[in-house]
Amino acid sequence: MNHSKIRRLLLCSLLGAFASTGVISKTHAQTAPIPDWLPPAIIYSVYPEIFSEAGNLAGVTAQLPRLQKLGVTVLWIMPVTPVGQPFEGRPAFNSPYCVRDYYGIDPRYGTGDDLKQLVRAAHRHGIKVILDAVLNHTAWENPMLRQHPEYYKHTDADPKNVASIQQAFTYADVAQLDYNNPELRQYITRMLGWWVSEYDIDGFRFDAASNPPSANRMIPASFWKSLPATLQKIKPDLLLLGECLDPELARAPFSLDYGWNVGDGLKRAAGGESADAVRAAWLRQTDNYPPGMLHLSLQDTWDAPDRDVRLYGGPSGAMAAAVFNLTINGIPLLYNGMEVGNDAGTINPHQKINWKSPYRQFPAFYRDLIALRKRYPALQQGTMTWLPNSAPDQVLSYTRSGGGGEFLILINLSNRPVKGSMSASVGAGWFEVTPSGSPGGRKHTYSPEFSLLPHDFAILRRVLPSKSTSRRK
Known part of the structure; x- marks a missing residue:
């Protein structure tokens, strides 16, 4: 060493x-x-x-x-x-x-x-x-x-x-x-x-x-x-x-x-x-x-x-x-x-x-x-907005927006399963683009509630009809 x-x-x-x-x-x-x-x-x-x-x-x-x-x-x-x-x-x-x-x-x-x-x-x-x-x-x-x-x-x-x-x-x-x-x-x-x-x-x-x-x-x-x-x-x-x-x-x-x-x-x-x-x-x-x-x-x-x-x-x-x-x-x-x-x-x-x-x-x-x-x-230069959730000790939740599109990301950093909910609605129109290898597979859909396995993650995307107005919180 x-x-x-x-x-x-x-x-x-x-x-x-x-x-x-x-x-x-x-x-x-x-x-x-x-x-x-x-x-x-x-x-x-x-x-x-x-x-x-x-x-x-x-x-x-x-x-x-x-x-x-x-x-x-x-x-x-x-x-x-x-x-x-x-x-x-x-x-x-x-x-x-x-x-x-x-x-x-x-x-x-x-x-x-x-x-x-x-x-x-x-x-x-x-x-x-x-x-x-x-x-x-x-x-x-x-x-x-x-x-x-x-x-x-x-x-x-x-x-x-x-x-x-x-x-x-x-x-x-x-x-x-x-x-x-x-x-x-x-x-x-x-x-x-x-x-x-x-x-x-x-x-x-x-x-x-x-x-x-x-x-x-x-x-x-x-x-x-x-x-x-x-x-x-x-x-x-x-x-x-x-x-x-x-x-x-x-x-x-x-x-x-x-x-x-x-x-x-x-x-x-x-x-x-x-x-x-x-x-x-x-x-x-x-x-x-x-x-x-x-x-x-x-x-x-x-x-x-x-x-x-x-x-x-x-x-x-x-x-x-x-x-x-x-x-x-x-x-x-x-x-x-x-x-x-x-x-x-x-x-x-x-x-x-x-x-x-x-x-x-x-x-x-x-x-x-x-x-x-x-x-x-x-995902490169878009606005990053943190979203509050009911399990902040385990889960990171945020959006990235720009270029006419928006991503919603949820990540369970812990080795324990977690169920919770988002504290605010981020609208509809999301579809999953999580890469291969997620512990939970591509089975995540957006709602205010979420369920994630240990070290699970979900990436969802939607097309925005107009420029995002989200701000960093």
Whole structure:
């Protein structure tokens, strides 16, 4: 288990707690444009080491036709740079976030030509490609540490003293960079631009972008805010995705960040807590951010404490969580293997994905659910209205409306059956479009009363004769 990444996860979760309680300032500089291709996106995170038997970039390229059929529109590739090794008494944890060379390709993954072939093939399949960028720290054996020790934080006042370079927080495998140095800022900005120009990528996912959650971030807000002016000159519709939940950085520069609080609410509901905490977290997240800001809908990631087929109370619980994440107004994130019910590994997994998982219902379920979202604008950018019901501890109920249509979604997040009723009528004309795999099958019809099996869900649709007048409640 990678203890360094566990600590990172805890710090990032702390950031989410600060954001949800409004501790972080709500001032916004709405400067970063949102790429046109982002609102309808389906993002797929891939860790090449575990994705195929070969464990390389070519193994990812070979699966692009399947990912296209699944409905993926954006491929986020976890770090492709060489990984740090134990060095002069410093440990290493085989973490891809321990960068040995900012301009290199990990030889286990292949070459620069392999990455170019992957990007070109992805573009032919209508899939954008974004890369992980780790800017807070480097491996101890990164040549920059000795060539430019002044680029790093020191425990003394001598910026040339290699021996006094400090580690990043409790992460013993990495050295912390010092963004008070303008030359480092220039170096990092040039390096990012080089990756865009050299490989024609479509954006970056910035690791631990607001860590720790305070004005003492490893990377100050002023650096982040400087990036769009430079990088979007190279590619105007470049995506800047921050691994953070920080209103100060919303739209300046990040047009997409992490919906940690809502995702944490889903996990807690699966563990027996009230499902209403999910709704409350969504409302806080919406109120704390500028209009148009988008958040990842999270379910399983490399940092998740376990795979989602166990984390949400079994495969049916994972499917219920997926229905929520693919029908709300966030940007859905699929972590590689979710679509087949992968059960291999826990936190920071290095085990190969189990593509032959016993949960045979998953592939068709995900194809149907993603196709539903991609087909109807209401599920992408439509208005989301929460509907009160008589069983809020178990059931989420809401509508999505737009583009001349409306959806009604009911999800039982608990492992208990539930009967209840809607507290308000939402009219008639509904028909069921629930994807395959629902515990209750396609037997749901709309009335003020509902009956749901454990982890059951229902998606109903109707055509609106005129523009919806529903409002967020």
